[in-house]
Amino acid sequence: MFEIDTILRNALHEDIGLGDITTLATVAPGTAGRAQLVAKESFVLAGMDVARRVFTLLDDTVAFEKLREDGSRIERGEVLAWLKGHAAMLLQGERVALNLLQRLSGIATHTARFVAALEGTGTAVVDTRKTTPGLRVLEKYAVRVGGGRNHRTSLYDGVLIKENHVVAAGGIAPAVARARQRAPHTLRVEVETRNLQEVEEAVAAGADIIMLDNMAPAELRQAVLLIDGRALTEASGGVTLDTVREIAETGVDFISVGALTHSSPAVDISMLFQ
Structure with missing residues (x-):
């Protein structure tokens, strides 16, 4: 977990830097947010706990409800997870979480084709x-x-x-x-x-x-x-x-x-x- 947290902290620092200017300028402090992760194609899922950890590193009060587990075969349109928490935290974690989830799922999907x-x-x-x-x-x-x-x-x-x-x-x-x-x-x-x-x-x-x-x-x-x-x-x-x-x-x-x-x-x- 320590090694993974280091990877995620570095990724968040790279993306957020001195602050998320867009969110600070447009979203009122304290605004609550609710979001879902949605599959736009079919694939083998990998990285759900990694994605969840991105948000909890930003704010440990963020709720992340997994609906599917790693290794699941996902169909287009499926909801993978629900998130609830401060809107600013959800917005700041979005890109890092998606980058990793999409990358790891892509590797799992490609590997599964070779295995088959x-x-x-x-x-x-x-x-x-x-x-x-x-x-x-x-x-x-x-x-x-x-x-x-x-x-x-x-x-x-x-x-x-x-x-x-x-x-x-x-x-x-x-x-x-x-x-x-x-x-x-x-x-x-x-x-x-x-x-x-x-x-x-x-x-x-x-x-x-x-x-x-x-x-x-x-x-x-x-x-x-x-x-x-x-x-x-x-x-x-x-x-x-x-x-x-x-x-x-x-x-x-x-x-x-x-x-x-x-x-x-x-x-x-x-x-x-x-």
Whole structure:
């Protein structure tokens, strides 16, 4: 909660700054307000408690009645929540609350489409660190709401040896060996590979997870056969809704999709005063 409150306070400060000039100029002090959040399209809902927290940080007397919970499939025209409190506080919190609610719901909706495309394959879709700076904890939450899974959160909670690490370390084998020496035994070691030769090197080095980067389906199948269960497999690179099913059918365990967080379109939600 402390991390989320910091995110929300910064967002409110960015939007309100020294004061909401329009509200101060047009709304009499003490005016009571009642509003509803209304869906303008169909989507998977995520971020209701975040939106509520925006208003309670401004004024803890604001009443926020949730009518739908995160993970719900929303239809156009549905009322998501009722708000009641000082009109000025509702107006000042409106944009920050909607920005986050629309953004997180967009991620959950996009993720749910990938999850549906993978149904029955046994392959899980995971996110990446390609998130909006400052919003990672919220955006990764939205991925989970949409049915996806989280990859590592940050640089500190997972070992992922990528192309540049391999070059700097002098090869896959020495990179994995050094990672084993330094990383806690509780962390898995993942290695990014670009071809079958590198896959063989990663297997020989004892990688726990092998990322198969930008490989065509035929090469992915060969890689999965080559690894033969000795490591978990993750396909990555340029994955779309049109290609994700074919990739999953190669037998990989995970498919990482940066687009879940960097390219999900926000959904349309309005706050309307009554």
